[in-house]
Amino acid sequence: MNLIRLNFLDRIPFSILIIISVSLGLAPFTPEPHLMEKARMLFHGQLSRPIDIFDLFLHGTAPLLLLAKGVRQVFKEKKRGQ
Numbered sequence: 001m002n003l004i005r006l007n008f009l010d011r012i013p014f015s016i017l018i019i020i021s022v023s024l025g026l027a028p029f030t031p032e033p034h035l036m037e038k039a040r041m042l043f044h045g046q047l048s049r050p051i052d053i054f055d056l057f058l059h060g061t062a063p064l065l066l067l068a069k070g071v072r073q074v075f076k077e078k079k080r081g082q
Helices: 007-011 014-026 034-043 050-081
Strands: none
Touching (some): 014 050
């Protein structure tokens, strides 16, 4: 039984997720990408303002979806090969 339904990931093309991940993950390009800045703040325990938490969520969602789709694809290929 599947506890988590991730069928929606199958309908999103890899190319779209890559473009969105790069553009949102690295925006703004200068002086430092928001995703890197917010991750650094998180690891240093400085991520406390609601706008910063929202910013981390906004900029990190697409890369997480891309990672989830990649992992799902690998497991689907392994299952198909058995």
